[in-house]
Amino acid sequence: DTAVSQTPKYLVTQMGNDKSIKCEQNLGHDTMYWYKQDSKKFLKIMFSYNNKELIINETVPNRFSPKSPDKAHLNLHINSLELGDSAVYFCASSQTQGNEQFFGPGTRLTVL
Amino acid sequence: AQKITQTQPGMFVQEKEAVTLDCTYDTSDPSYGLFWYKQPSSGEMIFLIYQGSYDQQNATEGRYSLNFQKARKSANLVISASQLGDSAMYFCAMREGQGNYGQNFVFGPGTRLSVLP
Numbered sequence: 001d002t003a004v005s006q007t008p009k010y011l012v013t014q015m016g017n018d019k020s021i022k023c024e025q026n027l028g029h030d031t032m033y034w035y036k037q038d039s040k041k042f043l044k045i046m047f048s049y050n051n052k053e054l055i056i057n058e059t060v061p062n063r064f065s066p067k068s069p070d071k072a073h074l075n076l077h078i079n080s081l082e083l084g085d086s087a088v089y090f091c092a093s094s095q096t097q098g099n100e101q102f103f104g105p106g107t108r109l110t111v112l
Numbered sequence: 113a114q115k116i117t118q119t120q121p122g123m124f125v126q127e128k129e130a131v132t133l134d135c136t137y138d139t140s141d142p143s144y145g146l147f148w149y150k151q152p153s154s155g156e157m158i159f160l161i162y163q164g165s166y167d168q169q170n171a172t173e174g175r176y177s178l179n180f181q182k183a184r185k186s187a188n189l190v191i192s193a194s195q196l197g198d199s200a201m202y203f204c205a206m207r208e209g210q211g212n213y214g215q216n217f218v219f220g221p222g223t224r225l226s227v228l229p
Binding site for chain 1: 147
């Protein structure tokens with residue numbers, strides 16, 4: 001009965017490759033997020049979707065493209081991976097105007 | 113300018129004592145929310161407590177309480193009776209705006225708390 005799940009948990013890939021990280025929530029929330037946590041533990045929001053519609057799109061390279069097939073899923077596709085993309089990526093969800101975000105376990109991406 | 117400031121990169125506290133983790137924020141939005149999250153060494157993010165900008169009383173959740181001083185724009189986390197399992201990174205965060213559009217979430221740099229036996 002995992003609330004927010006992400007796959008894969010670890011992703012090791014070569015520079016230049018394209019990869020996707022999947023996120024699913026079974027909480028019935030209507031808002032989902034992607035965050036990037038760098039090696040210094042700094043967390044930065046990347047995207048936010050509400051009912052499959054993009055509502056926050058921070059300054060992120062357009063190599064990153066979120067896709068929300070339905071409100072329970074928000075996948076992150078990354079093209080032409082670079083060394084600087086190495087980080088932990090967290091998916092999260094909340095009710096609109098909710099007071100709490102539930103985070104997934106994170107995906108550690110390593111670009112070689 | 114930093115929206116969320118956590119001035120203590122690292123803190124130590126003796127087991128069973130109380131500890132305060134500082135957080136100051138900057139916003140011109142009258143409607144905002146303040147959050148604290150815990151990230152243990154295992155990496156998951158755990159929600160601890162929430163304070164809304166219009167809440168009259170300080171939020172409490174078990175051993176966690178939020179010392180909300182609106183005029184000073186501070187939202188310090190107080191952990192009472194520290195336990196060894198409280199050793200972790202603690203992040204203060206703010207949500208600005210409300211509704212479906214115009215929301216922004218910002219996290220502070222975190223404070224690493226170490227509880228000593």
